[in-house]
Amino acid sequence: MNKLCQLLKIENEDLLFQQITSTFKDKGITLWDYFVNWEKVHKNIKPIEKELNLLNVLIGKENIEKEVYDLIKEYPQVIKAFPFLIAFRSTSVSILIDETNFVYKDYDFKHRFMTDDDCKDLTLFFMQSGLGSLMQDKKVKNLVDYVTGVEVGLDSNGRKNRGGTLMENIVEKFVSQACTELGLEYMAQANAKKIKEHWNIDIVVDKSSRNLDFAIHKNGKLYFIECNFYGGGGSKLKSTATEYVNMNAYWNAQDITFIWVTDGAGWKSTLKPLREYFDKADYLLNLEILKNNGLETILK
Structure with a gap:
């Protein structure tokens, strides 16, 4: 038997x-923390919160391209926030700018000394990626709130992993209880x-x-x-x-x-x-x- x-x-x-x-x-066995890992969301935003607030000045500006260039020139650290605005996790990217001749343009979002050409390149990235029109047309009101939404969306990809650990977390409560009781x-x-x-x-x-x-x-x-x-x-x-x-x-x-x-x-x-x-x-x-x-x- x-x-x-x-x-x-x-x-x-x-x-x-x-x-x-x-x-x-x-x-x-869905628990409350399955939906969003809020601690992770806020942790991701905190290092770029100042940069996002600096970028807020661009919202609603008419001559958006010039404003972006001037902001990057004066506060080059704002480029750190660019990937977060487009739900991109890397600090650099290569864009295929000529698909017939396979010509690439490299962009680096790490804070550093910026030449005029660097400022122009990153302004172009901001405009071409659609962020320029997003800001100019006032489609967002506050970039900290906006990026919070972006991070929540990205965090939803982690639900599969959280779902995988839900059972472990529940079972561990019983394992811990049994081991405590039996020494x-x-x-x-x-x-x-x-x-x-x-x-x-x-x-x-x-x-x-x-x-x-x-x-x-x-x-x-x-x-x-x-x-x-x-x-x-x-x-x-x-x-x-x-x-x-x-x-x-x-x-x-x-x-x-x-x-x-x-x-x-x-x-x-x-x-x-x-x-x-x-x-x-x-x-x-x-x-x-x-x-x-x-x-x-x-x-x-």
């Missing part, structure tokens, strides 16, 4: 698997080097870059935990289940207990590979089982 069945005192494997799959979190140590993003340094235990990894979401140490015994959440289906779920079947066998061969914590409505259309893992491994958990002290039960 499956070890988890015995520990949870469930009659058979079919009932346990049904319990796991019927309690997946259909509504997801055990754990580490997040564990690897062979950290395990050797902290617990003086040697493990053989299948690849040098291998990091475990969590490792728990109990009297010389290791427990490895991997966790993920799938709100939608797809081929990734099948490959993950197959990978974890192999991972379970690999760690078990080193007398390491492997625990897979997974959840999400995506599994409901891909139950076969999940069942294959369940039948070949000892511990498949979801968030509901964690909530009901399933991890503590295993570690005891």
Whole structure:
């Protein structure tokens, strides 16, 4: 009988698997900090806030090109803000200015001594990139507010990464709770080097870059935990289940207990590979089982 069945005192494997799959979190695990990393947004703006306020004087100016040139000439540091105004992360760029002869023009936005030619070149960049008309036509009222919006938009690209860590953050609360209750140590993003340094235990990894979401140490015994959440289906779920079947066998061969914590409505259309893992491994958990002290039960 499956070890988890015995520990949870469930009659058979079919009932346990049904319990796991019927309690997946259909509504997801979105937390408030998923939407925008405001700390990062404000941190990105702070170093150029003065430059943005200097550039504010350009808003609504008629002879915008001359005004831009004069501003760059007097306050060359304003060029640091140019990439932020166009949602560009680099401090330099090469523009193809002749697409038939492949002639390029290089632009550098780092603060430095500016020649008249440099000022002309960067004024041209400002105008050609559309920033000139943006300012002249008063399409923005304040560049600090405008760049805040730009940064929020750019930060939305980080939601995929934040979504990937949501499950880890939630699972860590249960791991921390269980280890505190039982007087055990754990580490997040564990690897062979950290395990050797902290617990003086040697493990053989299948690849040098291998990091475990969590490792728990109990009297010389290791427990490895991997966790993920799938709100939608797809081929990734099948490959993950197959990978974890192999991972379970690999760690078990080193007398390491492997625990897979997974959840999400995506599994409901891909139950076969999940069942294959369940039948070949000892511990498949979801968030509901964690909530009901399933991890503590295993570690005891």
